[in-house]
Amino acid sequence: MRSICFYFQVHQPFRLRTYRFFDIGADHNYYDEYQNRHIIRRVAKKCYLPTNQVLLDLIKEYGTAFKVSFSISGVALEQFKMYIPEVIDSFKRLADTGCVEFLAETYSHSLSALKSKDEFNRQVQKQKQMITDLFGQHPTTFRNTELIYSDKIGEMVAEMGFKTMLTEGAKHVLGWKSPNYMYCNNINPKLKLLLKNFQLSDDIAFRFSQQSWPEWPLTTEKFVGWLNQIEPNQETVNLFMDYETFGEHQWAETGIFNFMKALPGQVFANSNFTFNTPSELAKNLQPVSAINVPYPCSWADEERDLTAWLGNDLQDEAFDALYAIEEKLKGCTDENLLRDWLYLQTSDHFYYMCTKWFSDGDVHKYFNPYGTPYEAFINYMNVLSDFLIRVENCCKSPQTPLENEIAEQKPTIKKPVVKKKVAKKTTPKKEPASKKKAVPVTKSGKK
Amino acid sequence: MFGWEFPPHITGGLGTACYGLTKGLLKKNVEIIFVVPKAYGDEDTRSARLINASDFTINFNDNIFQEYWKRITYLEIGSNLIPYVGPEEFSRLTSQAELEATTWKKNIVAEKFEFSGRYGKNLFDEVSRYALVGSAIAASNTFDVIHAHDWLTYPAGIASKSVSGKPLIVHIHATEFDRSGENINPDVYEIERKGMEVADKVITVSNLTRNIVIEKYGINPDKVFTVHNAVEKAADKPEIIENKRYIQEKIVTFLGRITFQKGPDYFVEAANKVLMKDKNVRFVMAGKGDMLNKMIRRVAQLRISQKFHFTGFLEGDDVDRMFALSDVYVMPSVSEPFGISPLEAMRSNVPVVISKQSGVSEVLNHALKVDFWDIDALADSIYGLIHYPALKKTFLKWGKEEINNLKWENAAEKVLEIYQDATS
Numbered sequence: 060m061r062s063i064c065f066y067f068q069v070h071q072p073f074r075l076r077t078y079r080f081f082d083i084g085a086d087h088n089y090y091d092e093y094q095n096r097h098i099i100r101r102v103a104k105k106c107y108l109p110t111n112q113v114l115l116d117l118i119k120e121y122g123t124a125f126k127v128s129f130s131i132s133g134v135a136l137e138q139f140k141m142y143i144p145e146v147i148d149s150f151k152r153l154a155d156t157g158c159v160e161f162l163a164e165t166y167s168h169s170l171s172a173l174k175s176k177d178e179f180n181r182q183v184q185k186q187k188q189m190i191t192d193l194f195g196q197h198p199t200t201f202r203n204t205e206l207i208y209s210d211k212i213g214e215m216v217a218e219m220g221f222k223t224m225l226t227e228g229a230k231h232v233l234g235w236k237s238p239n240y241m242y243c244n245n246i247n248p249k250l251k252l253l254l255k256n257f258q259l260s261d262d263i264a265f266r267f268s269q270q271s272w273p274e275w276p277l278t279t280e281k282f283v284g285w286l287n288q289i290e291p292n293q294e295t296v297n298l299f300m301d302y303e304t305f306g307e308h309q310w311a312e313t314g315i316f317n318f319m320k321a322l323p324g325q326v327f328a329n330s331n332f333t334f335n336t337p338s339e340l341a342k343n344l345q346p347v348s349a350i351n352v353p354y355p356c357s358w359a360d361e362e363r364d365l366t367a368w369l370g371n372d373l374q375d376e377a378f379d380a381l382y383a384i385e386e387k388l389k390g391c392t393d394e395n396l397l398r399d400w401l402y403l404q405t406s407d408h409f410y411y412m413c414t415k416w417f418s419d420g421d422v423h424k425y426f427n428p429y430g431t432p433y434e435a436f437i438n439y440m441n442v443l444s445d446f447l448i449r450v451e452n453c454c455k456s457p458q459t460p461l462e463n464e465i466a467e468q469k470p471t472i473k474k475p476v477v478k479k480k481v482a483k484k485t486t487p488k489k490e491p492a493s494k495k496k497a498v499p500v501t502k503s504g505k506k
Numbered sequence: 507m508f509g510w511e512f513p514p515h516i517t518g519g520l521g522t523a524c525y526g527l528t529k530g531l532l533k534k535n536v537e538i539i540f541v542v543p544k545a546y547g548d549e550d551t552r553s554a555r556l557i558n559a560s561d562f563t564i565n566f567n568d569n570i571f572q573e574y575w576k577r578i579t580y581l582e583i584g585s586n587l588i589p590y591v592g593p594e595e596f597s598r599l600t601s602q603a604e605l606e607a608t609t610w611k612k613n614i615v616a617e618k619f620e621f622s623g624r625y626g627k628n629l630f631d632e633v634s635r636y637a638l639v640g641s642a643i644a645a646s647n648t649f650d651v652i653h654a655h656d657w658l659t660y661p662a663g664i665a666s667k668s669v670s671g672k673p674l675i676v677h678i679h680a681t682e683f684d685r686s687g688e689n690i691n692p693d694v695y696e697i698e699r700k701g702m703e704v705a706d707k708v709i710t711v712s713n714l715t716r717n718i719v720i721e722k723y724g725i726n727p728d729k730v731f732t733v734h735n736a737v738e739k740a741a742d743k744p745e746i747i748e749n750k751r752y753i754q755e756k757i758v759t760f761l762g763r764i765t766f767q768k769g770p771d772y773f774v775e776a777a778n779k780v781l782m783k784d785k786n787v788r789f790v791m792a793g794k795g796d797m798l799n800k801m802i803r804r805v806a807q808l809r810i811s812q813k814f815h816f817t818g819f820l821e822g823d824d825v826d827r828m829f830a831l832s833d834v835y836v837m838p839s840v841s842e843p844f845g846i847s848p849l850e851a852m853r854s855n856v857p858v859v860i861s862k863q864s865g866v867s868e869v870l871n872h873a874l875k876v877d878f879w880d881i882d883a884l885a886d887s888i889y890g891l892i893h894y895p896a897l898k899k900t901f902l903k904w905g906k907e908e909i910n911n912l913k914w915e916n917a918a919e920k921v922l923e924i925y926q927d928a929t930s
Contacts, residue, residue, distance in 0.1 A: 084752030
């Protein structure tokens with residue numbers, strides 16, 4: 060009995076509009092609403108809705124034998140609510156079948172795990188809450204943005220109470236080991252790890268329609284044949300991919316939908332594999348060993364590391380500048396600022412600044428609204444400059460409640476007319492009330 | 507007159523200078539046939555076309571000037587020639603354009619040009635073709651002098667002279683030494699030298715350039731004359747001046763092509779020094795060019811991107827808007843034959859810091875002058891202008907007067923004298 064574990068990522072960023080130097084300080088509207096709405100509606104129609112339907116049909120046909128898992132970023136969910144709510148209904152129907160597991164991730168698909176534990180925790184809690192509110196599930200499995208994982212990150216995730224985490228089965232992490240087993244984190248072995256089998260996952264996600272690929276066309280028979288060739292004691296085949304594979308990266312004409320429709324049948328008929336969710340695998344399988352990942356790995360590009368988002372001067376400066384603002388935001392309650400703070404952390408902004416364009420260029424360029432990484436950088440830094448100005452103006456207020464009271468006292472003390480009232484003040488707690496009294500006094504005082 | 511560009515399609519000082527000079531000459535009753543290269547699409551098979559004055563979409567508030575346009579005949583020659591681009595850059599751009607099927611994307615940061623596949627991919631071929639068509643124009647028109655601006659047009663000037671027998675005047679706005687330092691392209695140098703040799707008179711925009719012409723090109727000093735460029739009177743745009751200012755910090759601006767000649771790297775280093783002392787200032791680099799990406803990377807490397815902004819290429823009103831926001835204008839040019847932009851800045855009430863290695867430093871007294879390599883002096887000047895209001899006030903008061911005396915009419919007067927000398 061061996062398992063196939065399907066996991067699909069669903070994410071769309073709030074893309075920035077063209078924000079010029081002249082806008083800094085003047086215009087606080089950062090997002091390209093037209094573009095974002097247009098893109099998400101398009102992707103929903105080409106991918107999310109039809110593929111969800113395919114999955115629903117398969118679940119109806121095979122009952123609880125067919126299972127998959129998803130993670131949907133908070134910013135994607137927000138955009139669905141704003142621009143195309145039927146997608147949420149479609150995912151709700153999937154949740155109701157009981158055959159679909161929803162994972163937790165960072166709310167804004169951010170790289171916060173690399174910089175700030177507090178922010179990371181905050182975002183994950185927010186995401187978890189949203190999943191519970193919408194789909195009625197309490198996620199026990201976690202995946203970090205773009206499957207970024209390291210020993211330290213795993214430790215933080217375990218601390219938050221998650222049982223399982225997904226990551227990339229990168230060669231430089233596994234060495235000779237195979238991704239088809241359950242592993243665990245080497246600091247906290249309670250955290251079980253499922254590693255992506257990138258060979259088979261990318262066969263579907265990237266190579267499916269490449270006619271130059273020797274194995275093209277990929278039929279379900281061929282694929283199941285490969286599954287059967289895997290050594291019998293290897294327990295799981297983890298197929299992790301971007302949900303947009305179905306309909307966007309691989310267009311319907313390539314036959315990707317037909318592939319998916321036929322796959323469960325083929326698997327059940329000609330192999331001893333079953334479909335399982337990550338939490339089921341966590342229950343059934345024991346880790347064979349811990350894995351050592353001192354430096355973060357990811358599922359991105361050839362290198363499977365962080366260089367898609369960080370590493371060149373542009374990305375590093377933008378990233379450091381962004382997280383330098385975190386301190387200033389402590390105690391801030393302005394909704395708009397907090398919302399912008401979330402949206403600006405989305406990893407896509409740094410992805411667009413990547414300067415390694417060649418073999419992975421196509422994927423980078425796909426939804427990249429900028430022509431060059433330099434434009435991406437300039438645009439982002441302009442927005443960040445305006446954001447910083449707003450934060451500094453708004454959050455000059457000190458943090459503790461006592462300090463707040465003192466701060467509120469200061470203006471009343473300075474006004475000469477109100478000084479008469481200050482002498483009469485006995486209890487500081489009557490602050491708000493006395494302040495209100497001060498207004499009519501000044502008016503009558505002036506009269 | 508053979509030129510490279512003319513308003514409204516201006517990418518640099520040469521177009522501005524040609525415009526100013528042309529206006530000045532037209533006011534002195536000179537009739538001009540102005541020829542520029544322009545890439546047409548494949549459907550247009552003419553080799554040269556006449557543009558009506560009414561087709562000009564110049565949005566300068568110059569109503570009085572409309573009648574002068576009757577005296578100008580404006581001709582465009584179908585060509586891939588684009589200004590400010592050397593031979594290597596040109597072949598890179600044309601081959602790139604070929605790969606991308608010659609689509610033109612208007613982009614304020616990246617360099618993209620409109621290329622027609624019908625014309626040459628080699629810059630020198632294009633220059634020769636321009637010369638060929640130019641000489642045909644010369645053969646079929648009547649005129650008294652030929653005036654050629656910068657090296658791309660010299661072969662056209664030479665060809666026209668031999669066809670018509672009229673005197674040739676070449677106008678040096680920049681030499682290969684200014685553009686490329688010591689790594690000059692020998693073919694370009696040769697074209698420049700030949701143009702100056704064959705010409706009856708040589709006009710340079712500054713004494714700095716005149717010295718280069720005499721020493722590095724070996725031209726007889728008697729036929730080289732300096733006519734300094736000037737600056738247009740300010741267009742009246744109150745709505746821009748009164749625009750509310752949203753940024754509290756002082757703003758220091760560099761506006762120009764981001765290329766070796768203009769010394770953008772010195773600006774970045776000086777900005778870094780100033781920011782170490784004073785965080786309450788923002789630097790802006792406006793423009794595009796082959797060094798833009800390198801500058802962006804350097805700024806990111808120095809971690810000053812929060813206070814150092816790039817605006818890309820600014821056109822029309824945006825330029826005025828930029829000047830209106832600026833507290834200091836910096837021109838750290840490595841070798842600037844003249845440099846009209848500081849004059850434009852002063853016209854907008856912005857004090858300027860210029861390099862001593864520029865032609866404009868010969869005519870300006872009320873500007874801070876530094877050696878381009880002296881980053882400390884540069885940082886010092888910037889800091890001074892931001893922090894000591896008296897300094898700024900003085901420069902503005904006397905500077906305004908100074909630039910009011912730099913009129914294109916005066917430059918045109920001198921040029922006219924040279925014309926008369928050549929035709930006598």
